[in-house]
Amino acid sequence: MGNVTAVMTRPTDSRSPAELRRSRVLAIVYLVLALLVLWAFGFGSEGSATFVISRPGDAIRVGDISVPGAGLAFVVAAVLAFLGARQWMAGFGSKTNLVLAIGLGLVALSFLAWAADGASFSLVGLLQEAIKRAVPITFGAVSGLLCERTGIINIGIEGMLLGGAFTGAIVGSTLGATAAMIAAALVGGLLALLLAVLTVKYRVDQIIAGVVINIFVLGLTSFYTSQFLVANPALNNAPIMRAFGIPLLADIPLIGPVLFDQNIFVYAMYLLVAITTFTLFRTRWGLRTRAVGEKPRAADTVGINVYRTKYRNVIIGGLVAGFGGAYFTIGSVGRFDENMTAGRGFIGLAAMIFGRWHPVGAVSAALVFGLADSLQVKLGILDTPIPSEFLAMAPYLVTIVVVAGLVGRSRPPSDYTAYVKE
Amino acid sequence: MKLELKGITKRFPGVVANDHVDLEIETGEILCLLGENGAGKSTLMNILYGLYSADEGDIVIDGKVQNFAGPGDAIAAGIGMVHQHFMLVPVFTVAENVVLGVEPMRSAGILDLDEARRDVEAISNQYNLAVDPNAVIEELPVGIQQRVEIIKVLFRDAEILVFDEPTAVLTPQEVDEFFKIVDKLKQDGKGIIFITHKLKEVLEIADRIAVLRRGAVVGTADPATATESGLAEMMVGRPVDLMVHKAPSHPGEAVLSVSDLTVMNIQGRKAVDGVSFEVRRNEIVGIAGVQGNGQTELVEALTGLREVAGGTVLIQGEDHTDSNPRQIHNAGVAHVPEDRQRSGLILGFTLTENFVLDSYHAVPFSEGIKMDWKASREEANRLIEEFDVRTPSSEIPASNLSGGNQQKVIVAREFGRQVDLVIASQPTRGVDVGSIEFIHERIVSERDAGSAVLIVSTELDEVMALSDRILVMFDGRIVAEKRPEETTNAELGLYMAGAS
Ligand SMILES: Nc1ncnc2c1ncn2[C@@H]1O[C@H](COP(=O)(O)OP(=O)(O)OP(=O)(O)O)[C@@H](O)[C@H]1O
Ligand SMILES: [Mg+2]
Numbered sequence: 001m002g003n004v005t006a007v008m009t010r011p012t013d014s015r016s017p018a019e020l021r022r023s024r025v026l027a028i029v030y031l032v033l034a035l036l037v038l039w040a041f042g043f044g045s046e047g048s049a050t051f052v053i054s055r056p057g058d059a060i061r062v063g064d065i066s067v068p069g070a071g072l073a074f075v076v077a078a079v080l081a082f083l084g085a086r087q088w089m090a091g092f093g094s095k096t097n098l099v100l101a102i103g104l105g106l107v108a109l110s111f112l113a114w115a116a117d118g119a120s121f122s123l124v125g126l127l128q129e130a131i132k133r134a135v136p137i138t139f140g141a142v143s144g145l146l147c148e149r150t151g152i153i154n155i156g157i158e159g160m161l162l163g164g165a166f167t168g169a170i171v172g173s174t175l176g177a178t179a180a181m182i183a184a185a186l187v188g189g190l191l192a193l194l195l196a197v198l199t200v201k202y203r204v205d206q207i208i209a210g211v212v213i214n215i216f217v218l219g220l221t222s223f224y225t226s227q228f229l230v231a232n233p234a235l236n237n238a239p240i241m242r243a244f245g246i247p248l249l250a251d252i253p254l255i256g257p258v259l260f261d262q263n264i265f266v267y268a269m270y271l272l273v274a275i276t277t278f279t280l281f282r283t284r285w286g287l288r289t290r291a292v293g294e295k296p297r298a299a300d301t302v303g304i305n306v307y308r309t310k311y312r313n314v315i316i317g318g319l320v321a322g323f324g325g326a327y328f329t330i331g332s333v334g335r336f337d338e339n340m341t342a343g344r345g346f347i348g349l350a351a352m353i354f355g356r357w358h359p360v361g362a363v364s365a366a367l368v369f370g371l372a373d374s375l376q377v378k379l380g381i382l383d384t385p386i387p388s389e390f391l392a393m394a395p396y397l398v399t400i401v402v403v404a405g406l407v408g409r410s411r412p413p414s415d416y417t418a419y420v421k422e
Numbered sequence: 423m424k425l426e427l428k429g430i431t432k433r434f435p436g437v438v439a440n441d442h443v444d445l446e447i448e449t450g451e452i453l454c455l456l457g458e459n460g461a462g463k464s465t466l467m468n469i470l471y472g473l474y475s476a477d478e479g480d481i482v483i484d485g486k487v488q489n490f491a492g493p494g495d496a497i498a499a500g501i502g503m504v505h506q507h508f509m510l511v512p513v514f515t516v517a518e519n520v521v522l523g524v525e526p527m528r529s530a531g532i533l534d535l536d537e538a539r540r541d542v543e544a545i546s547n548q549y550n551l552a553v554d555p556n557a558v559i560e561e562l563p564v565g566i567q568q569r570v571e572i573i574k575v576l577f578r579d580a581e582i583l584v585f586d587e588p589t590a591v592l593t594p595q596e597v598d599e600f601f602k603i604v605d606k607l608k609q610d611g612k613g614i615i616f617i618t619h620k621l622k623e624v625l626e627i628a629d630r631i632a633v634l635r636r637g638a639v640v641g642t643a644d645p646a647t648a649t650e651s652g653l654a655e656m657m658v659g660r661p662v663d664l665m666v667h668k669a670p671s672h673p674g675e676a677v678l679s680v681s682d683l684t685v686m687n688i689q690g691r692k693a694v695d696g697v698s699f700e701v702r703r704n705e706i707v708g709i710a711g712v713q714g715n716g717q718t719e720l721v722e723a724l725t726g727l728r729e730v731a732g733g734t735v736l737i738q739g740e741d742h743t744d745s746n747p748r749q750i751h752n753a754g755v756a757h758v759p760e761d762r763q764r765s766g767l768i769l770g771f772t773l774t775e776n777f778v779l780d781s782y783h784a785v786p787f788s789e790g791i792k793m794d795w796k797a798s799r800e801e802a803n804r805l806i807e808e809f810d811v812r813t814p815s816s817e818i819p820a821s822n823l824s825g826g827n828q829q830k831v832i833v834a835r836e837f838g839r840q841v842d843l844v845i846a847s848q849p850t851r852g853v854d855v856g857s858i859e860f861i862h863e864r865i866v867s868e869r870d871a872g873s874a875v876l877i878v879s880t881e882l883d884e885v886m887a888l889s890d891r892i893l894v895m896f897d898g899r900i901v902a903e904k905r906p907e908e909t910t911n912a913e914l915g916l917y918m919a920g921a922s
Contacts, residue, residue, distance in 0.1 A: 303494025
């Protein structure tokens with residue numbers, strides 16, 4: 001061939017049209033955020049915010065950091081603009097969600113510096129709270145993915161968390177904390193058994209079955225709270241699990257108090273994520289679980305009992321959610337209030353999707369939501385021009401934005417239709 | 423090992439799929455099972471494999487009656503099966519799929535995937551089944567996926583292997599390779615039950631032949647003396663004309679004009695690379711080629727299912743380069759997609775719903791926002807009758823039909839209305855001889871009625887018999903254009919392999 005002149009066409013882009021569109025949308029979001037940060041926080045801050053990193057009792061003390069709000073905003077805006085440009089041109093491939101999470105974190109940081117302008121603000125406190133608030137969301141998300149990996153959508157997580165919380169309060173008040181945790185997990189497992197019977201055996205629509213569980217638990221716990229717990233306050237006075245530091249690790253500045261000076265629920269969350277990640281991807285149980293979810297008939301033809309696998313996983317998911325629910329009472333405030341989970345189960349489902357049905361992804365997403373949640377609490381204390389009602393919306397707002405717009409189309413790992421054996 | 427099926431009967435609502443079937447097979451022989459679509463072949467094999475339970479009858483191995491509660495028991499008894507629709511987990515690797523259910527382990531439930539990979543390599547070397555144990559299934563062509571299915575069965579030490587229409591999805595070259603493997607399995611003393619609709623293959627490979635019709639065994643034949651037409655008649659119950667009869671074509675004006683069309687595949691590489699051709703009225707153009715040379719993407723682009731990266735598509739002179747499927751449908755185009763279960767049917771919908779899937783939004787099937795189910799059912803019953811779809815009623819889900827009957831539902835829907843252009847991919851995949859005859863006649867009569875027809879098939883015989891003009895596709899380009907009377911299978915085969 002004599003024709004060797006290279007034809008200059010569009011640079012080859014390996015992204016599919018759908019990915020490309022999503023990249024464009026994301027890039028615009030980054031740029032809008034950059035402008036917002038620049039305009040609201042950059043030009044809106046005059047002095048410096050003081051971030052407190054150590055607590056009075058810490059072994060190694062680190063001085064406070066004073067951050068000029070305007071300067072930080074300019075840097076963050078520049079980084080966001082860079083991310084936006086990079087997203088537009090090349091994208092971040094499989095790291096898209098991770099980069100997005102980091103970007104949102106930076107916005108949050110800049111926002112903080114602006115909100116705490118001229119005052120001092122405890123970063124340790126904020127992050128510690130963020131981790132705590134990520135606990136029920138993570139338990140919900142992992143419960144959800146354990147079920148969904150076998151092809152059952154668990155909308156009933158909210159109800160399982162609430163059931164766990166209620167059980168935790170009553171059993172905790174009467175028999176103590178250990179019994180409370182076990183009982184809460186069992187209640188979650190029982191509710192999950194109901195879900196499994198409805199969806200696997202009777203092939204009830206999975207969404208409807210889940211909603212039924214939510215309404216059932218909400219109604220039941222609300223009824224007993226007003227009829228029973230109000231009259232017997234002694235039954236709603238559970239012990240609260242105290243924080244304890246892990247030797248050595250807890251002494252690391254910032255990271256120590258944030259990650260390793262927490263109560264048992266936080267440590268249980270670390271374990272949960274590690275164990276589910278390992279078992280899902282490294283064990284026989286995990287391989288079979290994923291096979292049943294992805295293609296039940298294929299699993300059936302190699303002799304795997306599809307129904308049993310679904311039952312088992314849904315029940316394990318329920319145990320996880322029930323245990324996580326106990327966090328609301330014995331892990332946090334020690335008493336049960338009507339509907340105290342306030343949609344955390346649904347946020348857990350959002351975290352599961354944002355985390356692409358992977359435990360590590362799920363906990364990362366839960367941390368983003370946890371941060372939004374704790375910002376809302378901590379900023380209430382500071383004197384900001386934003387009304388507190390708006391701050392209270394933060395976690396839900398983040399959920400909507402993330403799920404509706406930014407995660408893109410995630411392919412669920414499962415075939416959710418009821419499996420019928422001849 | 424000797425396997426006997428005795429008096430097997432299986433009833434589904436409205437059909438007797440198997441009616442007191444008796445069959446035997448011994449290790450070291452190849453038994454071919456023939457029968458028209460819906461005759462009950464897959465059902466019988468699923469019973470043998472423990473996937474369905476028989477209503478009556480026994481499975482006997484070496485004189486002992488078996489009681490299979492599920493495929494696990496059948497596998498343990500030495501039975502393996504490669505299903506008509508593959509049973510592989512698309513996101514798993516080859517090694518993971520092969521060991522699923524009998525996983526090698528390090529200890530306490532922890533997978534040993536290195537061992538799994540070594541096992542796959544050992545079998546693939548022994549039987550010449552080249553495959554990369556680390557490849558992910560959904561990225562593999564069907565021919566390789568089938569090798570994985572075979573490795574899966576061998577890994578479980580099966581003595582009797584069932585192949586349910588293994589060659590329906592293979593190219594001629596792959597079929598040859600497959601037969602070599604089957605032969606080797608036989609030499610190694612395995613027993614093989616082989617289901618196919620291709621009579622030529624039966625005569626080539628069978629030791630014994632059994633024919634099923636409407637659920638019952640209607641006869642056996644000896645491959646040494648049997649003929650294709652004799653077998654066809656036995657299957658269908660009437661003489662079948664295996665030839666396509668058509669008058670010479672007198673093409674009119676162009677209905678489809680494609681110029682310089684470029685289309686990307688999912689990985690973003692060029693799958694169709696600057697292709698130009700025309701299909702005219704009263705003309706059948708056949709595209710031959712080995713699977714995976716851009717035919718799929720070409721058809722998807724022509725039917726609005728895939729974005730066009732460059733070039734133009736004109737249908738009756740109008741630009742339809744970026745039209746969506748409905749616009750193209752409304753322009754008078756019928757489309758038979760290559761993968762019936764993925765893009766031809768909604769398996770959970772009833773036949774009626776599937777029949778009006780392309781026209782439910784218009785009179786007579788709906789008025790305003792209200793569906794007219796009566797008119798829809800009438801249309802469904804008309805098509806079922808005309809296209810001889812074997813089903814107890816129009817109101818059962820499409821998933822309950824046999825593979826070939828599912829195909830007929832699609833062909834009936836697409837050919838059941840007036841069109842100017844027919845685009846058909848693998849129109850007779852998995853369809854029995856009687857129905858192939860019928861579908862081929864329909865295609866020719868569409869042409870004679872003035873339609874332009876584009877056939878894409880990996881079946882060389884089909885392309886040769888139907889086409890007025892043949893285009894050969896290789897690596898995204900059209901590398902040859904021939905008239906069937908001036909070429910041979912061998913010459914086309916060379917072009918398909920990339921010679922130019
Ligand atoms: N799951 C099912 N539910 C109801 N009916 C079924 C089911 N599976 C098969 N049938 C019916 O049983 C009959 C036999 O089907 P089968 O799949 O065994 O045919 P086949 O001989 O394999 O045909 P093909 O050559 O088209 O694959 C058909 O009439 C079919 O409609
Ligand atoms: Mg079949």
